[in-house]
Amino acid sequence: MEILETIGFDLGHGETAVTKAIVESIEPPQMLEINNKKNQITALGWHPQLGYLVGEQALIQAGVTQLQISFKQKPNHDPDYRKTISTFVATYYRLLQESKQIEGGTTSYFYVGCPSGWSVSEREEYQKLLQTAGIPHLNVVPESRAAFMQAKEAGRLEYEKLKSSVLIVDIGSSTTDFTLVKSLHEIPVDFGSNALGASLIDRAIFERTLAKHDQKALLEKVFKEYPHHQARCELACRKAKENYFSNEQLYSDSQSFARGFESINEQIYFIPQVNKLIMEEILNQPLPELGQKSWMQAFRAAVSEAKQKLDQQNIVPKLLLMTGGASRMKFTHQICQEIFPEPETLLRPDPEPERCIALGLARVGRWDLRATAFKQEVNKLFESQKLKDLIERQIPELVDLLIKPLADNLIESAVRTGIKDWQKNQIRTLVDLETSMKERAEQWLKSDRAQKIINNQCISWFNNQIQPDLAAETDPICRQFHIPRSSLRFEEGIDPTFVNPELRIGDAILADTVAFIVNVVIGGGTLASIITLILTGHFTWPIALVYGASVMAAGMELNRQGVKEAIKTNVDVPSWLRPSFLNDKKIDDICKQIKPELEKVLQEQLTANQEAFEQLIAKVEQGLQKALSAKVQEAIILIQ
Structure with a gap:
């Protein structure tokens, strides 16, 4: 059966309080009443005619023959202690059901607090003991967690402070507990024998x-x-x-x-x-x-010891939350403020310490259930094909985004720079120019500069193409759990490694296309343009250049292809002719001429390289799941 409500059961050594939170609501928990009072003395009495009585009724009812008070302690095997605890909880449970304040049965989930200093095994043993009271769903959690949750949801903790270090000092009737909450994780701070109760x-x-x-x-x-x-x-x-x-x-x-x-x-x-x-x-x-x-010496010593232990870890809590009924004693505030001075640590006593834990326990229960459901919804998205499909659908857009900057930078880094070197007579023949351009192209495609361009384009692709489709999947989840849509969005940008894992142009995605691009477009296309200039330029000196002495001596009758090869291999244009023969405007024309062909080849080769992009899709999906999982861990603290 579905759990409809969480019950915060603060069974204290001195007082007991109970609250209820509706799981599907974000309204604050409500205090429940026993004997028409929201807080009761932790007392269990036996009356021969009326049976077991709790709280004030056990104290004032005439004829009570047995009375137990202040009986909360660590679980042990004393049969009287175990019977008292179990009977007290069972009586409370019965009274709450009879007064119709709770649904009871499997629709109610009880969350009971215990001191944060109790070990995991002690907590588990205490839970087993409480379950003998006949409550189907019951969980024991540290009271410090309840205090933190109450402060968070009551609006006394800003989000940034929630993520920082918070020290909780819980001064109860039987113990005083120190708990550090760091990055939303609770760490009990032990300070020896803990008998420091009010x-x-x-x-x-x-x-x-x-x-x-x-x-x-x-x-x-x-x-x-x-x-x-x-x-x-x-x-x-x-x-x-x-x-x-x-x-x-x-x-x-x-x-x-x-x-x-x-x-x-x-x-x-x-x-x-x-x-x-x-x-x-x-x-x-x-x-x-x-x-x-x-008592005052022991409290000061305990706070000082907590401070020393935090100092050893270089931790300065941003907030010090004080709770527990005994935190109303003003001298405890003064001691805490002396040892943890402002402005480094802000003191925040709970305004209703006697109700804080009960309210917080109901909130913890609701939060646990809703946080689990929230993570399950996100996991359903991971397990479906939706992430893969939306990434795959946008791959053509990524190809289009990559083509222009790759083409532009290849031309600038390999073609234009190579021709300029030839123009300046730093390269002798056109064969040497071809070799130089190939090497430059390959080096650039494997460079950090190329990777940076690819990263930037991948981020742009993610923000403009993937993000809207992703938001269409995550926004409904955020609405369902009443948290801001931004909680699962990447509006501030995303780490390139998530959208571009190991996307190295030279040795990954373009590994099979580099040689083709270099040979066909950069090498062949550029040189063809230069040779065309030679063959169609002024008739007198190009012929002399083409039919050099070494060629004519061989008695070769060259066809057009042979002329081109001879020009590439043998022609060494004098340095003084090169600037006028191949001026900057002609270099610009050559670059413009080969750019469409280069873009076309990049488009064809990238589109054809399905295996590489399938690997990319898988890696982006994994990275996206990892990034979303991190978002989920940050977002769950916002769930109420």
């Missing part, structure tokens, strides 16, 4: 509040016998922390406090409270989970 701050507030409580001993006894009461009290500490960091200025006064509240019974209350002075003490107290570093 829940450590909650725990520190809890321990401080418990230590100062008037009924500490009684509370400890209650917590031991009824763990769900401790879980609720820890959540109250988290609430106090969030209230504080949501508006720190309100609590800078020593008499102002951000508070949480939990009632154990009618006589016992647990009321954590923090202000600026208390929070500074908590953030700077040594924590055993962090090797006796304070």
